[in-house]
Amino acid sequence: MNDAPLGGKKATLGWPFSFLLNRLLDGQPAARERLAAFAGETFAVRSPPLPVLGFTILPGGRLEAGAEVEPHVYVNLRRGAIDIEGEHPLATALRELRGDLRWDPEEALSKVVGDIAAHRLAGAGRGFVAWQADAARRLGESVADYVVEEKRLLVARREMERFAAEVAQLDEALERLERRIARLG
Secondary structure: OOOOHHHHOOOOOHHHHHHHHHHHHHOOHHHHHHHHOOOOOEEEEEOOOOOOEEEEEOOOOOEEEOOOOOOOEEEEEEOOEEEEEOOOHHHHHHHHHHHHOOOOHHHHHHHHHOHHHHHHHHHHHHHHHHHHHHHHHHHHHHHHHHHHHHOOOOOOHHHHHHHHHHHHHHHHHHHHHHHHHHHHO
């Protein structure tokens, strides 16, 4: 028996991600079969600021983290959107699977802790995410208020609009004055 972690392989950030994806794929055999046709092919996941994570598709349609060759396809994760780059047939398959793969965290939790606890935990998770979003929004508003009102590093929109209106009025008055001077001269 090998005592080295992960069977002697170096643990990477991709390992937990591949574990989660494989759990998702295990619940959807048709998706795994579709991926099995691309055994040996590689793709990379980019989700800044995280490092690029490489994956290899195994013969059973499961994924292995740590591909160190140039990937055939890039999967870009941005704010909930998944964009798949590449002209390889694997890219087409991943685009099709993108819409089919669904993970229901509440369902997965219910298998471990039961339906009621899973429902409450999922609700707590949604509440936590909403709290984080609200805290980020409030922080942004506070920073903007501080920069505009306290430190005066930026000009408030209403002040800028008022200034622009005053400049426009001044421009009109200058044009009227120029026309008057032209009539007198």
